[in-house]
Amino acid sequence: KLALGAANNNRIIFSGVEDLGGGMAATFAAQMRFTPTSGTPEGAGARPLFQGETRVGLRGGFGSVRLGRGLTALQAPNGGYIDPWGVSTVAGSVYAPGYATDYIAGGEGRTDGIFYDSPNIAGFQASVTLSPRKVATTTTTGKTFSSFAVTYNQGPIQLLVGQETNRYGDSLLNIGGNYNMGVAKLYAGYGLTKGGTAVERGGVAFAAAASAYPGTAPAAGIKAGGKATAISFGAAIPMGASTIRVGYSSINPNAVQFAGTDTKLGLGLEYALSKRTALYTDFASFTRKNNVAGANPGTNTSRQTQMDFGVTHRF
Numbered sequence: 001k002l003a004l005g006a007a008n009n010n011r012i013i014f015s016g017v018e019d020l021g022g023g024m025a026a027t028f029a030a031q032m033r034f035t036p037t038s039g040t041p042e043g044a045g046a047r048p049l050f051q052g053e054t055r056v057g058l059r060g061g062f063g064s065v066r067l068g069r070g071l072t073a074l075q076a077p078n079g080g081y082i083d084p085w086g087v088s089t090v091a092g093s094v095y096a097p098g099y100a101t102d103y104i105a106g107g108e109g110r111t112d113g114i115f116y117d118s119p120n121i122a123g124f125q126a127s128v129t130l131s132p133r134k135v136a137t138t139t140t141t142g143k144t145f146s147s148f149a150v151t152y153n154q155g156p157i158q159l160l161v162g163q164e165t166n167r168y169g170d171s172l173l174n175i176g177g178n179y180n181m182g183v184a185k186l187y188a189g190y191g192l193t194k195g196g197t198a199v200e201r202g203g204v205a206f207a208a209a210a211s212a213y214p215g216t217a218p219a220a221g222i223k224a225g226g227k228a229t230a231i232s233f234g235a236a237i238p239m240g241a242s243t244i245r246v247g248y249s250s251i252n253p254n255a256v257q258f259a260g261t262d263t264k265l266g267l268g269l270e271y272a273l274s275k276r277t278a279l280y281t282d283f284a285s286f287t288r289k290n291n292v293a294g295a296n297p298g299t300n301t302s303r304q305t306q307m308d309f310g311v312t313h314r315f
Contacts, residue, residue, distance in 0.1 A: 009033045009042060009088070011052055024060040029053050029070075055115065066115040072101055072147035073117075073127035074162035074174060075109035081151070081160040082176035082189030084234040084245040084268075090306040091266025091282040093189070093232045093249040101145070101166050111145055111166075123154030133167065143167045143200065156180035168204065169196020170222070176232070184237045187247070191230040195222040228252065234266075243270045245282075261289045281309035 015029035031052025033042040041049050048054075048069075057066030070076075079087040087093050101111045113131030131145035149162030159177035176189030195201070201224045222228055234247030245268040252261050268282035287303045 009052070010036055013052070020058075022060075024058060026057070027059055027064070027066070028056045031070075051110075053110075057115070061119065063116060063118045067113075068115075069110060069112040070115065071109050072111055072164060073115070073129040073149040074147045074164045074172065075101070076127070077149065077151050077160050078109075078162075078174060081158050081178060082174070082187060082232060083249075084185070084187050084236045084247050085266070085282070089266075089268060089280070089282045090308045091245065091247060091264075091268045091284040093230075093234075093247065093264070101147075101164070111147075113145060120153075123152050123157075125151050125153070127151070131167075143169060152177075156182075166196075168202065169200030170194065171196075184235050187232070187234040187236075189230075189232045192227065193222060193230075194227045195224050198224040200224075241272045243272075244268070245270070263287045263289075276315060277311065277313045279309075279311050281307065283307045 011031055011033045013029060013031045015031075016027070018026040020026055030050050031054075032049060033047075033051045034040065035042060035044075041047055042051050050069075053068070053070040055066040055068030055070050057064055057068075059065075079085075079092070083093040085092040101109055111129065111131050113129055116128045118126040127147075127149045129145070129147040133142040133144050143165065145165070145167050147162070147164040149160060152159040157177065157179055161175050163171065163173050165171045171194045173192040174189065175191075176187070178185050178187040204224075228251050230249065230251040232247065232249035234245065234249075237244040237246075245266070247266040248264070249266075250261065250263040263286070265285045266282065267284075268280065270278050270280040272278045284306045285303060286306070
């Protein structure tokens with residue numbers, strides 16, 4: 001199919017900083033994601049108008065504290081640290097965007113709550129996201145949401161270690177990073193997703209995570225008590241105005257809706273016309289092995305291909 005926004009979500013961001021004196025500042029950000037062909041909010045209007053972020057906060061020598069809705073402590077650095085594409089094109093990793101912080105439309109990677117980022121000390125930074133239990137959720141128990149991450153970003157090295165548990169007992173552990181050799185930036189990542197118990201899920205049979213394998217409808221969620229392990233490797237190779245990206249990723253699930261191992265090979269090229277405008281194209285080959293579910297027999301031990309091409313502009 002032909003889709004707009006393949007290289008990233010189309011968005012408009014309203015943000016600002018007010019100097020309060022004494023090294024303290026007030027901050028705000030509101031990020032709207034939309035479909036250019038219709039002008040409607042992302043997800044055919046099913047997602048929030050400001051799907052990306054709605055937060056206000058304070059920052060100073062203590063770090064920064066924000067209130068509102070946005071990417072969690074673990075999800076915010078996830079794609080950029082682990083995947084050459086930032087998981088935003090058809091060639092991006094099969095697993096990184098699939099974990100559901102909430103079971104609502106647009107809940108992937110985002111929640112409402114309190115967000116804290118520590119000061120950067122010698123390249124290290126700690127981040128925490130907490131959100132109190134909700135009474136009106138799909139689950140009858142409703143756990144307190146928590147997300148923790150420690151990142152290292154100094155010189156040629158970026159590293160990420162983080163863990164997240166949503167309100168339904170699902171958990172996600174991510175470890176990864178990249179190393180810039182000059183001639184290429186090398187990426188690697190590991191992810192472990194576990195489904196909450198049937199009681200914590202409150203009757204939701206499949207949720208928590210989904211692979212990016214095309215044609216799976218509904219997405220391949222993890223069953224209560226199930227788990228999935230994922231790995232990814234990749235590289236971004238600069239060549240003048242061009243950047244070549246290559247990657248491999250796989251997810252090996254246990255007790256998921258579509259029981260099969262997904263692997264993905266990706267290849268991409270981006271050509272910068274300026275600092276803000278670039279042309280891109282990507283190619284991806286998906287393989288699913290040993291799919292035993294009857295809901296989507298067309299993907300049993302099969303291979304599918306996707307490609308994208310387009311232009312991005314950042315203003």
